[in-house]
Structures are given as structure tokens and as C-alpha cells.
Amino acid sequence: MPHPESTYDRRRLRQWLAGEARADGVARRDLLRLLAAAGLTAAVPTALATPPAVAAPRTNATATAPGIVKPLPDEWFTIRGTNAETKFPSLAGTGYHTPVDHFFVRNHTATPVLDAETWKLTVWGDGLAHPEPVEFTLDELKRLPATSRTAFVECAGNGRSFFATQQGQTVSGTAWTLGAIGTAHWKGVRLAEVLRRAGLTQRAVDVLPRGLDAEYVTADGTNLGRVRRPLPLSKALDDVLLAYEMNGEPLPADHGHPVRVLVPGWVGIASIKWVGDIEVAAQPLYSPWNTDFYRLLGDAYPDGGSAPLTHQTLKSAFELAWNADLPAATDQRLTGRSWSGAGGVVRVDVSTDGGTTWRRARLHDAPRRAGWVRWSTDWRPTTPGTYTLLARATDTTGRSQPETTVPNTQGYLFDAVVRHPVQVV
Structure with missing residues (x-):
């Protein structure tokens, strides 16, 4: 039987969220302790001892991050503590599905390297018809009817840094730009099928x-x-899957091997990686990840904050480097991607003059719930100087990206139009 939930002091946790530590990341001393517990202490680079503000720049073509297994080429990733953010320009020309080697990594601790042969999923709780836990091996899951879905996974804090850089607001957490997202073709078994076989009853409320x-x-x-x-x-x-394949291959370690949860369209924390057990309860369940984290808190959210976050919000990103140099009097093809957790993206408008004028971009994919669309537009800048590019998406709910996002203390769900600077030379 899985161990009881750990207890925690809410008052101290809220103080920590207010600034004593990062809400999305791990302090070095905690990281060393966590990696030691996972047998990965050697993976911590010595350079991590230097505070980020004065750390020497990386010079190797491929960098490492504490507790991440796969290579992290500098041209594809920005390392952010225990996480790795995809650089959006690296997605240009990669197709609809994000290649696994380009897919961002969001770790609360460190990637565990698990043996698929000995792994088991335990389903238990008072929402089942019997008190004994039910176990499934990976082979047993694979013998159940398989389902495939194309869907993005996106951290709730994706775009967080723009609260500060565009809106002048202080928020806590990993300073993602827009690269904490990836779209893949997932294969697995429906969670509903596993729960049914485990003995789900009408008493069940939460999973x-x-x-x-x-x-x-x-x-x-x-x-x-x-x-x-x-x-x-x-x-x-x-539509929740227990996924064991990603883009036609077994899940890699950093993305949940051997089995992860996939909750299409919802904030990434719902798609638990390396799933080991599932409690089925006859009453509402709580954890720090739906009480103190992953809710909207702050002055705009009185009375204890919002409900736990569910659907992702609306965003757009150019497949172009920040402050990219573009030659004047030369035809440019601007490309990018837009997505929404609430519905498919049906329109993208682009401005090359800071929002004074807009034109409709060409969409290269059909609207897809929990997916993105690729788009492009042509531009021929004639005069050298600094330009601000904007992309604004509209989804099937009729919602368009706003000019600003209502702030929250932990910097979740930034959905405003991002102001992307380029230099025409």
C-alpha cells in the first residue's frame, strides 16, 4: 500500500512562496539532497555552486542540467535550474510534432531511471469495489486496447518571465520565456479503461x-x-491517457519512462511523469500541487485564490531568435506557432510595427483541441532599425490574446501578446 501523504506547514510554505525560495525550482542544497537520494549526486555540475547572476557562460556545444538525462545542446535549450527550456527557433522546420530530443524538460527534482521490466502501477483507494490494491505491469497495460492522441504538454508557468519584462510585475518561479511546451504523438491506454478493470465504483470522486x-x-x-x-x-x-510511447518510441527517461499520465489541454502538472500509483477516492483529494501551487493567488484573487488550474491558456511564439538580425530590403518569411488549451486556434494576426497595423497569417494546420497550429507571413522591412513583432491568436471559443495578463504571485497562465524585438540591419 502506498505510504500516507507527507504533512506540511501551510504557513511556512506560503512564506517560502513569498520569496524564501523559488516556487518552481530547487535550491542547490535541496537539489544535492534530492539527487543524493536518487543516486545522481555526481550529475550536479560544479559550476552550479556559482549564483546564477554571476555564473560564467557555458562554452560547450552541449550542456548538462542537474538530474536531466538527455543531452541539452546549447542551440536547442536554455537550462533553468533542474529544467530545460526549448529554444523556439530550433523548432523551425521540425514538423508538427516536437522531436523528443528538442522537447522541454520540467522536473521538480531529478529524472529517475526506472526499469520497465520491474515497474508496476498500483491502483488503490476507497473508490474501488474492493480494499486490495490492483497492480498492472507494463506488459499488462500494453495488452489493453491502445489509444493514440496528439497533444501538447505545457508548464503552467510558460511565459512567466514576461510578467516582469513586459508588465513590470514581480512573480516567483522559473523564468520561462515561451519554450516550456512541446507537442507529441502519444500512445497508451485510456485511464478510464484501467480504472474500470481495477474495480471503479460510483462512490469515486477524485483520482x-x-x-x-x-x-x-x-x-x-x-x-x-x-x-x-x-x-x-x-x-x-x-481523454486522459496512461502513455507509454512518445512519437512512436518508448517514453524516454526525462519524459516519464516507462509510463506517464497525459491530460490533454490541461496545465502540465496534471500530466504526472513516472507514475507509480493512482489513488481512487470517494472524497475530494488534495496535495500541495492543487492547494498552494498551481492556483492563481494575489491581489486580483481574494478569498484564498482561484480554483486549481485546469485548462492551459492561449499563446503565440515566433520561431525566431530574440533580437535577431534581419537584412533590410530582403524578403523575410516569419514563422511561428500558436496554441490554446480551451480549443483549436482558428486565426493568427501578426504585426511588424509594434501593433499599429495587423495582417492575417497563413495557417498550416487545422485547428486541434490541445494542439497547436503552425503559421507564416511574409515581411520585407525597408529601413534599418529596431522593430517589434507581435503575434495574436484566436481560438474556437472566440477568445483572442489580450494586451496584458492579470498578474498572480506565482506567474501562471501568461497569455498576453508577447513583444518580440528584432534588428533590421
Whole structure:
């Protein structure tokens, strides 16, 4: 039977969120402790001891990040603590599905390297018809009816840095730009099928998957336990997968090997990686990841904040370097991607003059729920100087990206139009 939930002090946790540590990342001393527990201490580079503000620039073509297994070429990734953000220019020409070697990595602790032969999924709880846990091996899951879905996974904090750089607001957490997202073709078994075979009853209310990565310990020593995030039964029975393949291959270690949860269109924390057990409960379930994290908090959200985050929001990104140099009097083909967790993107408008005028971009994909569209537009700048490019998406709900996003203390769900500078030379 899985161990009981770890206890934690809410007051101290909120103080930590207010600035004593990062909400999305791990302090070095905590990271060393977590990696030691996972047997990965040697993976911590010595350079990490230098504070980020004065760290020497990387000179190697391929960098490393603590607790991430796959190579992280500098031209593809920006390393952010225990995480790796995809550089959007590297996606140009890669096709609709993000190649696995380009796919961003979001780790609360470190990537565990698990043996698929000995891995088991335990389903348990008072929402089942019997008290005994039910176990599934990977081979047993693969013998169940398979389902495939194309969907993006996106961190709730994607775009967080723009609260500061565009809106002048202070928020906590990893300073993602727009690269904490990737779209893949996933294959697995529907969670509904597994729950049915485990003995789901009408008493069930919530379903809580839990990962097999190390327990998350905050900077002040508070142990929050393993990463876990409850789902309402209605969502669990809808389109959620227990995925074991990604783009036609077994899941890589950094992306959840051997099995992960995939919750299409929802914030990434719901798609638990390295899932080891699933509690099925006859009452609502809670964890730090739907109470103190992954809710909108702040002055605009009184009375304890918003409900736990579910659907992702609307965004657009150019496949172009920040402050890229473009030659004057030369035809340019600007490309990018737009996406929404609430519905397919049906229109993208682009401005090359800071928002004074707009023109409609060409869409190269059909609108897809929990997917993105690739788009392009032509531009011939005639005069050298600094230009600001904007891309604004509209989805099937009728919603378009706003000029600004209402701030929240942890910097979630930034959806405003991003102001992308380029230099015409």
C-alpha cells in the first residue's frame, strides 16, 4: 500500500512562496539532497555552486542540467535550474510534432531511471469495489486496447518571465520565456479503461496519480512528498491517457519512462511523469500541487485564490531568435506557432510595427483541441532599425490574446501578446 501523504506547514510554505525560495525550482542544497537520494549526486555540475547572476557562460556545444538525462545542446535549450527550456527557433522546420530530443524538460527534482521490466502501477483507494490494491505491469497495460492522441504538454508557468519584462510585475518561479511546451504523438491506454478493470465504483470522486521521482523538499526543509495532482473523476474518464510511447518510441527517461499520465489541454502538472500509483477516492483529494501551487493567488484573487488550474491558456511564439538580425530590403518569411488549451486556434494576426497595423497569417494546420497550429507571413522591412513583432491568436471559443495578463504571485497562465524585438540591419 502506498505510504500516507507527507504533512506540511501551510504557513511556512506560503512564506517560502513569498520569496524564501523559488516556487518552481530547487535550491542547490535541496537539489544535492534530492539527487543524493536518487543516486545522481555526481550529475550536479560544479559550476552550479556559482549564483546564477554571476555564473560564467557555458562554452560547450552541449550542456548538462542537474538530474536531466538527455543531452541539452546549447542551440536547442536554455537550462533553468533542474529544467530545460526549448529554444523556439530550433523548432523551425521540425514538423508538427516536437522531436523528443528538442522537447522541454520540467522536473521538480531529478529524472529517475526506472526499469520497465520491474515497474508496476498500483491502483488503490476507497473508490474501488474492493480494499486490495490492483497492480498492472507494463506488459499488462500494453495488452489493453491502445489509444493514440496528439497533444501538447505545457508548464503552467510558460511565459512567466514576461510578467516582469513586459508588465513590470514581480512573480516567483522559473523564468520561462515561451519554450516550456512541446507537442507529441502519444500512445497508451485510456485511464478510464484501467480504472474500470481495477474495480471503479460510483462512490469515486477524485483520482490522484503519484510520480516515482524523489520526494520534493523545499528550501526550508519541508518535505512535500512525491509529486502528485488529483483529477476529478469526470476528467479522468474523459481523454486522459496512461502513455507509454512518445512519437512512436518508448517514453524516454526525462519524459516519464516507462509510463506517464497525459491530460490533454490541461496545465502540465496534471500530466504526472513516472507514475507509480493512482489513488481512487470517494472524497475530494488534495496535495500541495492543487492547494498552494498551481492556483492563481494575489491581489486580483481574494478569498484564498482561484480554483486549481485546469485548462492551459492561449499563446503565440515566433520561431525566431530574440533580437535577431534581419537584412533590410530582403524578403523575410516569419514563422511561428500558436496554441490554446480551451480549443483549436482558428486565426493568427501578426504585426511588424509594434501593433499599429495587423495582417492575417497563413495557417498550416487545422485547428486541434490541445494542439497547436503552425503559421507564416511574409515581411520585407525597408529601413534599418529596431522593430517589434507581435503575434495574436484566436481560438474556437472566440477568445483572442489580450494586451496584458492579470498578474498572480506565482506567474501562471501568461497569455498576453508577447513583444518580440528584432534588428533590421
